[in-house]
Amino acid sequence: SNSVRVAVLPGDGIGTEVTQATLAVLEKLAKRHGIGIATETLPAGAFHYRETGEALPESSFAAAKAADAILLGAMGWPGIRYSDGTEIGPQLDLRFRLGLYAGVRPVKAIPGVPVALADPRARDIDLVILRESTEGLFFSRGRGTVTEDMAEETLRITRQVTEKLSRFAFRLAERRAARRGRRGVVTLVDKANVFRAFAFMRGVFDEVAAGFPGVEARHHYVDAMALDLLRRPWEFDVLPTENMFGDILSDLGAGLVGGMGFSPSADIGDEHAVFQPAHGTAPDIAGQGIANPTAMLLSAAMMLDWLAARGAGQGYGDAALELEGAVDAAFAAGLRTADIGGRDGTAAVAQAVAERIGA
Amino acid sequence: SNSVRVAVLPGDGIGTEVTQATLAVLEKLAKRHGIGIATETLPAGAFHYRETGEALPESSFAAAKAADAILLGAMGWPGIRYSDGTEIGPQLDLRFRLGLYAGVRPVKAIPGVPVALADPRARDIDLVILRESTEGLFFSRGRGTVTEDMAEETLRITRQVTEKLSRFAFRLAERRAARRGRRGVVTLVDKANVFRAFAFMRGVFDEVAAGFPGVEARHHYVDAMALDLLRRPWEFDVLPTENMFGDILSDLGAGLVGGMGFSPSADIGDEHAVFQPAHGTAPDIAGQGIANPTAMLLSAAMMLDWLAARGAGQGYGDAALELEGAVDAAFAAGLRTADIGGRDGTAAVAQAVAERIGA
Ligand SMILES: CC(C)[C@H](C(=O)O)[C@@H](O)C(=O)O
Numbered sequence: 001s002n003s004v005r006v007a008v009l010p011g012d013g014i015g016t017e018v019t020q021a022t023l024a025v026l027e028k029l030a031k032r033h034g035i036g037i038a039t040e041t042l043p044a045g046a047f048h049y050r051e052t053g054e055a056l057p058e059s060s061f062a063a064a065k066a067a068d069a070i071l072l073g074a075m076g077w078p079g080i081r082y083s084d085g086t087e088i089g090p091q092l093d094l095r096f097r098l099g100l101y102a103g104v105r106p107v108k109a110i111p112g113v114p115v116a117l118a119d120p121r122a123r124d125i126d127l128v129i130l131r132e133s134t135e136g137l138f139f140s141r142g143r144g145t146v147t148e149d150m151a152e153e154t155l156r157i158t159r160q161v162t163e164k165l166s167r168f169a170f171r172l173a174e175r176r177a178a179r180r181g182r183r184g185v186v187t188l189v190d191k192a193n194v195f196r197a198f199a200f201m202r203g204v205f206d207e208v209a210a211g212f213p214g215v216e217a218r219h220h221y222v223d224a225m226a227l228d229l230l231r232r233p234w235e236f237d238v239l240p241t242e243n244m245f246g247d248i249l250s251d252l253g254a255g256l257v258g259g260m261g262f263s264p265s266a267d268i269g270d271e272h273a274v275f276q277p278a279h280g281t282a283p284d285i286a287g288q289g290i291a292n293p294t295a296m297l298l299s300a301a302m303m304l305d306w307l308a309a310r311g312a313g314q315g316y317g318d319a320a321l322e323l324e325g326a327v328d329a330a331f332a333a334g335l336r337t338a339d340i341g342g343r344d345g346t347a348a349v350a351q352a353v354a355e356r357i358g359a
Numbered sequence: 360s361n362s363v364r365v366a367v368l369p370g371d372g373i374g375t376e377v378t379q380a381t382l383a384v385l386e387k388l389a390k391r392h393g394i395g396i397a398t399e400t401l402p403a404g405a406f407h408y409r410e411t412g413e414a415l416p417e418s419s420f421a422a423a424k425a426a427d428a429i430l431l432g433a434m435g436w437p438g439i440r441y442s443d444g445t446e447i448g449p450q451l452d453l454r455f456r457l458g459l460y461a462g463v464r465p466v467k468a469i470p471g472v473p474v475a476l477a478d479p480r481a482r483d484i485d486l487v488i489l490r491e492s493t494e495g496l497f498f499s500r501g502r503g504t505v506t507e508d509m510a511e512e513t514l515r516i517t518r519q520v521t522e523k524l525s526r527f528a529f530r531l532a533e534r535r536a537a538r539r540g541r542r543g544v545v546t547l548v549d550k551a552n553v554f555r556a557f558a559f560m561r562g563v564f565d566e567v568a569a570g571f572p573g574v575e576a577r578h579h580y581v582d583a584m585a586l587d588l589l590r591r592p593w594e595f596d597v598l599p600t601e602n603m604f605g606d607i608l609s610d611l612g613a614g615l616v617g618g619m620g621f622s623p624s625a626d627i628g629d630e631h632a633v634f635q636p637a638h639g640t641a642p643d644i645a646g647q648g649i650a651n652p653t654a655m656l657l658s659a660a661m662m663l664d665w666l667a668a669r670g671a672g673q674g675y676g677d678a679a680l681e682l683e684g685a686v687d688a689a690f691a692a693g694l695r696t697a698d699i700g701g702r703d704g705t706a707a708v709a710q711a712v713a714e715r716i717g718a
C-alpha cells in the first residue's frame with residue numbers, strides 16, 4: 001500500500017494545539033488524494049520530563065526512528081530545565097541522534113500577511129536558510145566546560161557534514177530553479193575573514209560547488225548577511241550556514257515575513273526527517289486556542305513533499321502543493337491570526353485551510 | 360592646557376576619505392568650543408601590509424596607545440590577506456591588545472534618513488548593542504585548529520570581562536536614562552538555554568545587576584532577539600552580548616536605521632578607546648568621493664563625549680552634542696547620501712554638517 005507512518009510528537013503548550021489542527025487538515029488531504037497517512041502520537045517534552053524524568057523516552061525515540069517521517073509540535077516550558085540549567089530540548093536530541101544535518105527554514109512572504117520591511121519588493125521574498133543542525137557551535141551542547149572564572153565551548157565543523165550540507169544546498173537550488181523559477185544561487189554564510197574553521201568550511205563548500213556548474217556559488221559574511229537580509233532579502237535563494245548562525249538568521253528571516261507563526265522548518269538527514277514549526281511553546285498564549293497553526297501546516301506540507309521525493313508516491317507531492325496553495329489562498333482571502341493583529345484562532349485557520357482543499 | 364592627543368588611523372579605501380572629512384569638521388568644532396585636538400596620522404591597514412609586511416606597525420601601535428583617543432577609518436582590502444587566509448584586521452588587534460571589551464554600537468534613527476521597517480514606530484529606535492570585543496568566539500582568532508577532516512574554534516567567556524561588560528552596560532543605561540530619557544533597561548543577549556558558557560555569563564551578569572537596583576535587568580535569547588529587532592526594536596535600550604552575537608546583531612541594527620554609513624561605533628576599555636565607523640573600506644566606491652562620512656562623524660562625536668567623561672573638560676562634551684545635533688539637522692534638512700539614493704558626496708556632507716556648527 002502507499003500508506004506512510006508518521007510519528008507525531010505534539011510536545012508542550014501550543015505545540016499540542018497546532019498539532020491537533022494540522023492532523024485534521026492532513027486527514028482531509030489524505031482522503032482527497034487517496035494517500036495513506038497513519039499517525040502515532042508519542043509522548044515527549046518538558047511536562048513529560050517533569051512527570052517521568054525523561055524528556056524523550058527511549059520508546060518514543062525508537063518509534064520516531066522507525067516511522068517514515070516525524071512531525072513535531074514544540075517543546076520546552078519555563079521553569080522546567082535539565083539539571084545543568086539548560087532547556088528541555090528533545091528536538092535537539094533528535095537532530096543529533098538521527099543525523100539531521102540539513103535544517104531547512106524557508107522564508108517566504110505569504111500573500112496577505114504583512115511583511116516587516118517598508119520596501120515593496122519585500123513581498124517577493126522567497127529564500128531558504130539552510131541551517132546545519134548537528135555540529136557547529138551546537139557540537140558543544142552538554143560539553144561546555146565551566147570553572148569559577150571562565151567557561152568554554154567548542155565550535156566544530158567537519159568535512160563530511162559540510163560536504164553533505166553543501167550538496168543538499170546545491171540540489172535544493174536546482175530544484176527551486178526548476179520548480180519555482182528561482183535563479184539557482186547558493187550563498188554560503190560564514191565568518192571566513194576571521195576564523196580558520198570557516199575558511200575550512202568555505203574550502204569544502206567550494207569543492208562541492210565545482211560539481212554543480214549550473215548553480216551559482218557565492219560566499220557572504222554572516223554580519224553582512226544580517227544587514228542584507230534587511231536591505232535586499234528578495235535577491236537571495238539558498239543560504240547554507242553554520243548551526244548557530246542559522247539559528248539567528250532563520251529567526252531574522254521569520255521576522256521578515258510575519259513572524260514565527262508563519263515559519264515552517266524541516267530537519268533532514270540521509271534517512272530521517274523531523275518537520276516542525278520554528279516557533280516555541282508560547283506559554284503566554286497556550287490553552288487559549290489562539291495560536292497560529294500556519295507554520296505547522298506549512299511544515300506538514302514540507303513533510304508531504306519530502307515523502308514524495310523519497311518515493312512515497314505522487315499523491316503526496318500533490319497533497320503538499322495543494323496544502324501550500326490552500327494556506328496562501330486562505331490568507332489572501334483575509335484570514336488574520338492574532339499574531340498579525342487579527343481574530344482568527346487555531347481552529348478557524350485549520351477550517352479555512354481545510355475548506356480550500358478539494359474546492 | 361586642555362588639548363587632547365588623538366591618534367588617527369585612516370586605513371584603507373573609503374576609510375581615508377571619511378577620515379579626512381571628519382578631521383575638517385573636528386577642526387571647526389575645536390575652534391568654536393575652544394578645545395584642543397592635536398591629531399597624529401599613523402599608517403596601518405591592508406595596503407601598508409602589502410608594502411611592508413606589517414598591518415599595524417609597532418610604532419603605530421605605540422603612538423596609538425600613548426594617545427588620549429584613537430580614531431580609525433576602516434581597514435582591509437580584497438585580495439590582501441594574512442598567510443592563514445584571514446583578513447587584515449588591525450582593528451581586531453587593537454581591541455585585543457588594548458583590552459577594549461566594550462564595543463558600543465548605537466542604533467538610532469536619524470531624522471530624514473529612511474528606516475527599513477514599515478511600522479512607523481521604527482522612527483523611535485534608540486538602542487545600543489554592547490558587543491563584548493575581546494573574547495567570546497573571537498578569543499579563537501588565530502587559534503583555530505584545522506585538520507584534513509575537521510576544524511575547531513573555542514568560544515571563551517570569562518568572569519572578569521563579563522563583570523566589566525555588565526557594569527559598563529548598567530552605567531550606560533543609567534546615563535541614557537538621565538540624559539536621553541530612556542527607560543533604563545539592560546537586556547543580556549545570550550543562548551543560555553543551550554550552552555553552559557552562556558548560563559555562566561548570565562549568572563555573572565545577574566550578580567552585577569544586583570548592584571544596580573535602579574536599572575531593570577533582563578535576558579533574551581539571541582535568536583529571539585534577531586526576531587524582536589524586527590518586531591519591536593523601539594522597546595530596547597542597552598543590549599550587552601557576546602562578541603560574535605554582537606557582530607551579527609549590530610549589523611542587523613545598522614540595517615534598521617539606514618545602513619553602515621550611519622552606524623558609528625566605539626571600542627572602549629578601562630584605559631583606551633578606539634572610535635570608528637561600523638562600515639568597511641568599500642572597494643566598490645572607494646576613490647569616488649561618494650562615501651557617506653556620517654558614521655565617522657558620529658564616531659567622532661562619541662570620542663568627544665568619551666573624552667569629556669574622562670575629564671578632558673566640558674567643552675568636549677558640548678562639542679559632542681553639537682556635532683550630533685548638526686548631523687541630525689543636516690539630514691532633517693534634506694541631505695541625501697548615495698547609500699540612501701541621494702547625490703550628496705563625502706565633502707558635501709562634511710560641509711553641510713560644518714555649516715551647522717556655531718550657526
Ligand atoms: C529551542 C532551541 C533550543 C532551538 C535551537 O536553538 O535550535 C530553537 O531556537 C530552534 O531554532 O530550533
Ligand SMILES: CC(C)[C@H](C(=O)O)[C@@H](O)C(=O)O
Binds near residue numbers: 223448451606
Ligand atoms: C572586519 C571584521 C573583522 C570586523 C569584526 O568581525 O569584528 C567587523 O565586522 C566589525 O564588526 O567590526
